[in-house]
Amino acid sequence: MxxxxxxxxxxxxxxxxxxxxxxxxxxxxxxxxxxxxxxxxxxxxxxxxxxxxxxxxxxxxxxxxxxxxxxxxxxxxxxxxxxxxxxxxxxxxxxxxxxxxxxxxxxxxxxxxxxxxxxxxxxxxxxxxxxxxxxxxxxxxxxxxxxxxxxxxxxxxxxxxxxxxxxxxxxxxxxxxxxxxxxxxxxxxxxxxxxxxxxxxxxxxxxxxxxxxxxxxxxxxxxxxxxxxxxxxxxxxxxxxxxxxxxxxxxxxxxxxxxxxxxxxxxxxxxxxxxGLAPARPAKPAPAPEPAPRPAPPPAPPVARPAPRPAPAATPTATGIDTASIVAKAASQSSRKGGAPALPPRPAPMPEPPKPARASQPTRPMPDLGHHSDRLREVLTEIETAAQRARDRSRTRTRGKP
Ligand SMILES: Nc1ncnc2c1ncn2[C@@H]1O[C@H](COP(=O)(O)OP(=O)(O)OP(=O)(O)O)[C@@H](O)[C@H]1O
Incomplete structure (x- = not known):
């Protein structure tokens, strides 16, 4: 072979x-x-x-x-x-x-x-x-x-x-x-x-x-x-x-x-x-000797899932994983750390489709996360929800005052 x-x-x-x-x-x-x-x-x-x-x-x-x-x-x-x-x-x-x-x-x-x-x-x-x-x-x-x-x-x-x-x-x-x-x-x-x-x-x-x-x-x-x-x-x-x-x-x-x-x-x-991508790493270090196996970190608290956002045309995969997002994330990890080799020629991820008009916008529109991960979206939704709750509470308190 x-x-x-x-x-x-x-x-x-x-x-x-x-x-x-x-x-x-x-x-x-x-x-x-x-x-x-x-x-x-x-x-x-x-x-x-x-x-x-x-x-x-x-x-x-x-x-x-x-x-x-x-x-x-x-x-x-x-x-x-x-x-x-x-x-x-x-x-x-x-x-x-x-x-x-x-x-x-x-x-x-x-x-x-x-x-x-x-x-x-x-x-x-x-x-x-x-x-x-x-x-x-x-x-x-x-x-x-x-x-x-x-x-x-x-x-x-x-x-x-x-x-x-x-x-x-x-x-x-x-x-x-x-x-x-x-x-x-x-x-x-x-x-x-x-x-x-x-x-x-x-x-x-x-x-x-x-x-x-x-x-x-x-x-x-x-x-x-x-x-x-x-x-x-x-x-x-x-x-x-x-x-x-x-x-x-x-x-x-x-x-x-x-x-x-x-x-x-x-x-x-x-x-x-x-x-097709590589993370930035210091030149050829020997990996550190193995410590005792680590327990898995505690599971993240459940978060409210936002309504699914329309996926870009090229991203759906058999696993349901948004490959284009992961690639973008990996690329940003590489560039953040610097020194990563340039990406070889690859089929470019499909551009983001035009954003659909939102029927009823929340007080502040969700930022366009484009190529970021679902997780990031979830965190931002959580923040939005918490902020909204805080605003509602404060309004209720204000109304209750003489
Ligand atoms: N990029 C490079 N530029 C110049 N010389 C290099 C480069 N890469 C390897 N060499 C040299 O080529 C020879 C063979 O290196 P190579 O890394 O293939 O050896 P190796 O058998 O894998 O060694 P090790 O087990 O230490 O990794 C060495 O003398 C090394 O210094």
Whole structure:
């Protein structure tokens, strides 16, 4: 299904990947093991069309050449990336984050089915679907990131160090979830530092050292390979590399070219490629170690729902979620924080239809919330109602006075 052949990438004069060849079949988990700086993230970024460097070679998905294609076209071809650092929108709810993943043409019609599939795989996300993502635990946020990628209806899911920063318990849950994703028929290309856990769930693996794939084998064989054990599985202090092709290769990364000080982090760009939008994040921080799971915040008090406002023509979706609103909200979150990458060309949300004339206006007309969320409307309605009640009370008091 996914066939990478002789793929190379260089950042200026600095080679980061050298003629890598990798394949991933349907329903297969393939792991890439390698030391820091070996070129693992570069490989995933080059596959997704978001490598900042110069990429040569071939990446074929079901026979279609992807090198040179725009990232959003690559998503349409069925490849979704879960970037290092997750790249989810902290200010949006779980469900809003998930819905953003369904923005591609490929996924639009199957949004409800995909959402159900994600909730079936991650029941916790269903429980917490109205929770703001930044209040979720690290493990839950990682599930949101994977769920969002799955909303693009991918045939291949690529993940960059998904267990980074998670406690052993949450990592275990995560790897079990990946197995469940694989069992749905999705092929998984996984970059991981946690060699033991990833080899335990993988079908095959590759060793990437100093920009080159030096060995490929069944995961079970790799797990038993003394050189792999020494280098990646906590064997005796391993200065040397692993694998049969170049057992003497040094596992230390090649000296790196300086990364650009400004601009979006690779994870941001990856998030952009996946969903068409990306939140602003500081450059490549390791997520904080996982604290104990947090209880769900208390449910919000019930609010009086305002009469439904006519929805803009393009917004209704299978889930009933106003995607255009969520996109606008996510974009405003990105721009508020600054530094987010520009949005890639996407079908623009339909313009707001002309506002219908209101039959009887309240004392003060409701402001036009246009692209804002339903929740905001609810809060404003509440405020309006409270203000009206206060005015009525004060009028009653005034009338009662002699
Ligand atoms: N945007 C960039 N500009 C310049 N050099 C880069 C850039 N991104 C990566 N590199 C360099 O390319 C090499 C490979 O980096 P890459 O991030 O692919 O490694 P990695 O194997 O994923 O490492 P890690 O496990 O630490 O994330 C490194 O030497 C790195 O410094």
């Amino acid at each position: 996914l066939e990478v052949k002789g793929l190379s990438a260089a950042y200026g004069q600095h080679p980061a990947l050298n003629k890598a060849s990798v394949r991933v079949g349907k329903g297969e988990i393939v792991v890439i093991l390698g030391a820091n700086g070996a070129g693992k993230s570069t490989l995933l970024k080059a596959i997704s069309g978001i490598c900042e460097g110069k990429v040569t070679g071939s990446v074929r998905m079901n026979g279609h050449e992807l090198v040179g294609m725009k990232p959003d076209r690559i998503v349409e071809e069925g490849i979704a990336l879960v970037p290092e650092g997750r790249g989810i929108f902290g200010d949006l709810t779980v469900e809003e984050n998930l819905t953003l993943g369904a923005y591609s043409e490929r996924a639009k019609d199957a949004e409800r089915t995909n959402l159900d599939r994600v909730y079936a795989l991650f029941p916790k996300l269903l429980e917490r679907r109205r929770q703001v993502a930044r209040t979720m635990s690290g493990g839950e946020q990682q599930m949101v990131a994977i769920g969002r990628a799955m909303m693009s209806n991918p045939a291949i899911l690529t993940l960059d160090e998904p267990s980074l920063g998670l406690s052993p318990l949450l990592s275990k849950e995560l790897f079990q979830s990946l197995r469940a994703v694989r069992d749905t028929g999705i092929g998984i290309l996984l970059v991981e530092q946690n060699a033991k856990a990833s080899l335990a769930i993988a079908d095959r693996g590759y060793l990437l050292e100093n920009t080159e794939i030096i060995h490929e084998d069944a995961a079970a064989s790799l797990a038993k390979d003394p050189a792999v054990q020494k280098a990646y599985l906590g064997g005796a202090a391993a200065k040397g590399g692993a694998g049969k092709a170049k057992p003497q290769a040094n596992a230390m990364p090649a000296p790196s070219a300086p990364r650009p000080a400004k601009g979006p982090s690779p994870s941001d760009i990856a998030a952009q490629a996946m969903s």
